[in-house]
Amino acid sequence: MTSEPSVEAGTIDAALLETAEGGISAALGDLGRLVRIPGIAWPAFDQEQLQRSAATIAELARDTGVFDEVRVLTAEIPGMSEHGQPAVLATRAARNGRPTVMLYAHHDVQPPGDEALWETPPFEPTVRDGRLYGRGAADDKAGVMAHIASLRALREVVGDDLDLGIVLFIEGEEEYGSRSFARFLSDNADAMRSDVIVVADSGNWDSETPAVTVSLRGNAKFHLTVRTLEHASHSGMFGGAVPDAMLATIKLLSTLWDDRGSVAVEGLRARDAETPDYSEETLRDEAGLPDSVQPIGDGTILSRIWNKPSITVTGIDFTSVAAASNTLSPEVTVVVSARVAPGQDAREAYAAIEAHLRAHAPFGAELTFSDVDLGDGFLVDTTGWAVAEARDAMRDGYGKDPVDLGVGGSIPFIADLVREFPGAQILVTGVEDPHSRAHSPNESLHLQTFRNAVRAETLLLGRMNSRSL
Template identity: 75%
Template sequence: MTSETPRNSAVNNAVAAGIPSALADLGALVRIPSVAWPSFDQTQVQRSAEAIAALAEGTGVFDRVEVTRSAIPGTDELGQPAVLATRAARDGRPTVLLYAHHDVQPAGDEALWETPPFEPTVRDGRLYGRGAADDKAGVMVHIAALRAIREAVGDDLSLGVALFVEGEEEFGSRSFGRFLADNLESLRSDVIVVADSGNWDTTTPALTVSLRGNAHFTLTVRTLEHASHSGMFGGAVPDAFLATVKLLATLWDDDGAVAVAGLTERDAETPEYTEQTLRDEAGLPEGVRPIGRGSILSRIWNKPAITVTGIDATSVAEASNTLAPEISVVISARVSPGQSAREAYAAIQEHLRAHAPFGAELTFSDVDCGDAFLADTGGWVVDLARTSLAEGYGVEPLEIGIGGSIPFIADLAERFPEAQILVTGVEDPHTRAHSPNESLHLETFRNAVHAEALLLEKLDSRTI
């Protein structure tokens, strides 16, 4: 911890005073069902962007605020609306880029929600609602921290700031690369803060220093020219379901570890994390054993994983005595930090072709690859971030990995190689992002705002 200065004290007071309005604004954003998938009402994504632009204007920090879109490469379409706000640095101060996203996952089966997904509800110290944590809370951490630093420092604020709130992160960030190219100078910065990750628990803050990459694709398995009677030809003719089940089973060994040659793993130490903690946080019942080998966190952070996330096949309700000619599945692979996603996809594709049973015909489509991220923790800004997190939460931060993927961070690192990237967030192991009953721990939100406001104050006191 560091001793409190007058500016530091003013930031602390401004944060405390601003939390109620920040939570009210967060609730208003949660009420907007900003799902970027084309089968949903796209006017709500525009409405969400406009609401955030108004919040950015209201901070009094920015010289320019706009809602803008960029083209999706290879198409005639525009991506979803993003908010871009900028102010120039003065007096040799650095520029910080603050990133979050305002689109959300679909609600899914609303019967599984204890309260309506787009009606923010406070219960037992948590705010429930789709996007309450992922990532409208990240948006509001930035807005609330900017309000606090403006209130504390006033016209003496010399820090350069760019705020980039994306509108399609949950739908693959399809126009992200083009958006960076279109707005390169506006986004150029010395420090990048990505508020889209999590913490060790509700009281212990974290800096995310590694993220797995992803290789996502649709696999179609075909064995017949048309459907046939399972009684007349079963036992001699391989149906697509049989071929698909046998093929998919080759992706894992008997322990459930990935069994694909060419996929690598990262060798790095992990903190202590028990099987009971895994059961509690993941909802793994007693009697169902974990998969894989090695420490539990090494399996989640540093090793590859392959999951079948969807299947197109005859439903149970429509099942008939028929040999299926074709089955499609969606495969989501997580790629170890240090391996390119395209290399991993090529290894998986080669494995599937080599193991296709009965001469089944395989087709690969809808391929989406995003690279992993490994942070450089040796820069000066990491020390500032550690100090700010410790002051904001009252607990020393941990450096953690995340099993999930945020591929655009690799894009940011490539476009801005001189910038130091900090990955922070407000989620905790019980947030249930992407799941029914997503929630935000309210004290974590307050501490996250406090920590980021202190970081901005420290950056505003530094010359480069």
């Protein structure tokens, strides 16, 4: 049941917006501090930086004055004798019949990649042309600071009348597969149980127009090793009679797509849903597609990105150019990353891809599949009160009507949230825009988008604080 709005609601909204505006500069300063911490969950990187990142965020959470308890915790990785990376869990119990909202983001980041491709150092926050550049500036330390900034404003305006239950959950391994995520939820289920979960790890329609993400593709990622020889051989002595592993790999991988670049794997399904207008010109601008290169696939552009499967080869183990010799290679290993249409089970999709590859292995090549990582897609139930509240808050925070957005990427852990907290309404939001270049060199945050995201979330929390369950 919804409580009647008080006569002071408009005044409180105005105060929330004014206070949120006043806190943007401090929030961006703290975001810069976080960007300077190279917290990467891959074991090859310094794990003390993740500890440092978690400790810094825990300090920021305590300083809001909102929480009853703030802890830095880890959980065991199922099937392994090690724990995952550190997460921050801060909790405040609901009072006077108010709902509890969980605010999720992650503090780990992607590796920087080739630093020569960065215009400025990846871990040195740099403002240029209305954007803040740096690894994690958008994905997802901006999500962390949007939560912190909104909580600061909420506390300042509402004070002792803050009755909303709040769970702040800042994960430390999202970019590394959230390996301990499900165990973390089960270990801390009582403390984390919420009525609404806000996942701040998505994007917006553009830098000015907010979006509620209503669909996400799933993922099926694996390593494929193709072997054709017992040992390497001289390419001059045996080339033309003996199939090397690279030849077999190229021929095999080419069967995954048709001539238009659409996925050609029997058993991979598409979702039938309408998509908004989106031009090829916009695609070229946002993706960096040169005039000479044609888009792939068929159907509307957004249906290809949101509602159909895709397959990408994202890595390869093979002789480098510098070390190349006239040799027939015995084996090649590639990383295959598939995006699965919303509504299809990721296990079913992976089984279809594996069956296809085995059926099309050329020259009797031996195939080995390993390091399989699966995650289901997600379709948001948009009928709940929380989605309506979020849309209203975005409209008032951004000054524009929000768009319902599908996302071609994946957030597999949402399935874990649904499983552990089946009664919670899930809102997938974010601070990124199409030019944020998350995971790429020169990742950046549009500063006005961040400002509006903080305004919108502050309004959402303030209005939830006046709602009775």
